[in-house]
Amino acid sequence: MDARIGLGYDIHRLAAGRPFVLGGVVLPHAKGPLGHSDGDVLIHAVIDALLGAAGRGDIGALFPDTDPRFKGVSSLRLLDDVMAVLKKRRLRVRHVDVVVVAERPKIGPHAEAIKAVLGPRLGIPPDRLGIKAKTNEGLGPIGRGQAVACWAVALLVPSPRRKK
Secondary structure: OOOOEEEEEEEEEEEOOOEEEEEOOOEOOOOOOOOOOOOOHHHHHHHHHHHHHOOOOOHHHOOOOOHHHOOOOHHHHHHHHHHHHHHOOOOOEEEEEEEEEEOOOOOOOHHHHHHHHHHHHHHOOOOHEEEEEEEEOOHHHHHOOEEEEEEEEEEEOOOOOOOO
């Protein structure tokens, strides 16, 4: 089995008046991630992990923040595009694990909703999608509530060959 592992990371400043989108789910909070797209750090980190495992660079290479087509776009759409790239390369997702780092909002209560959105898009059941949350213990911009970050790791395996 030719398993491939990729690591992804993303961080965004938080700004008032923006929705807090995480894993395709809008969480209640006064601030949201600032970004060219919807700023969904979880999906961005997952995309980088998937692309890394596939040997395809990073999110900025496929979806540059200088391209107006991606202004305000849902990161779920970007993930769908990446899944099409994996399918074309005959790769499928076996497991994804993420760690979200934020002081607020609390992420744990929303983990199952995030799994319900991402699992089907990734083609994996909930027990193959790990969602964990940590705080930064009041340290740095994340600890001061000025930013949110996410680490992700993805395991890809070859898609089964179709019988002729």
